[in-house]
Structures are given as C-alpha cells and as structure tokens.
Amino acid sequence: MKGSVRSDRAIRAAALWAQYVILGNLDIVGTLHLAAAFNTRTDSLSRDGSWEDVMEDDERNYGGTLRADTPFLNLYPEVLLHLVNPQRSIDSEEEFNLFFQESLCFINS
Numbered sequence: 822m823k824g825s826v827r828s829d830r831a832i833r834a835a836a837l838w839a840q841y842v843i844l845g846n847l848d849i850v851g852t853l854h855l856a857a858a859f860n861t862r863t864d865s866l867s868r869d870g871s872w873e874d875v876m877e878d879d880e881r882n883y884g885g886t887l888r889a890d891t892p893f894l895n896l897y898p899e900v901l902l903h904l905v906n907p908q909r910s911i912d913s914e915e916e917f918n919l920f921f922q923e924s925l926c927f928i929n930s
Contacts, residue, residue: 829907830907831907832907832911833904833905833906833907833909833911833920834905836911836920836924837904837905837924837927837928840921840924840925840928841928844925844928861878861882862875862878862879865878875887876889900927900930901927903923904920904923904924904927
C-alpha cells in the first residue's frame with residue numbers, strides 16, 4: 822500500500838510479488854485486512870486442512886459459495902521458499918540477476 826518493503830528480510834518476497842503482479846498484468850486497486858474469524862478458508866489450508874475441509878466449511882458457514890470444480894493451485898512451496906529465503910543475499914547485480922531469472926522460471930512454471 823505504501824510502496825515500500827518493511828525490512829531487508831522481505832525484499833525477495835516483495836520483489837517476487839512485484840514481478841508476479843507486473844507479468845500477470847494485475848491491477849490492485851485496494852487492500853483490506855481480513856480478520857481471522859473471516860479467514861477460515863485460508864487458515865484451514867495453511868494448517869494442513871484439505872480442500873474438502875474448505876468445501877465443508879463453505880457449505881456450513883457461507884451457504885456453499887464456492888464451486889465444486891474450483892481449481893487448486895500448486896505453488897511448489899520448496900521452490901517458492903528458496904526464492905524468498907531472506908538469508909540469501911541480493912546485494913550485487915549478479916545476485917539480483919540470478920534471483921530474477923529463478924523467479925521468472927517459477928512464475929512461468
């Protein structure tokens with residue numbers, strides 16, 4: 822929202838997100854904090870819940886707003902975590918170019 826990164830530890834994640842937004846031609850027009858009570862779908866998946874758990878929660882709490890054939894996105898978390906690892910430096914042009922190429926491959930995969 823402010824156009825800045827909170828810390829040096831987040832620079833890789835912020836750069837990857839910016840690249841994703843640009844390549845995806847996304848237009849972010851606003852942000853909204855979502856309280857945990859209203860974030861049950863994402864919380865379920867982040868705590869080893871299944872898509873079936875999300876569908877049951879959706880039916881029970883939201884009246885079945887999700888389509889049964891909603892595609893599931895596999896982000897290959899090992900690659901993503903390697904890309905945004907704050908312990909990997911990005912202090913030189915060479916390191917940035919390597920990060921940029923790796924992130925392009927990830928986004929296009």
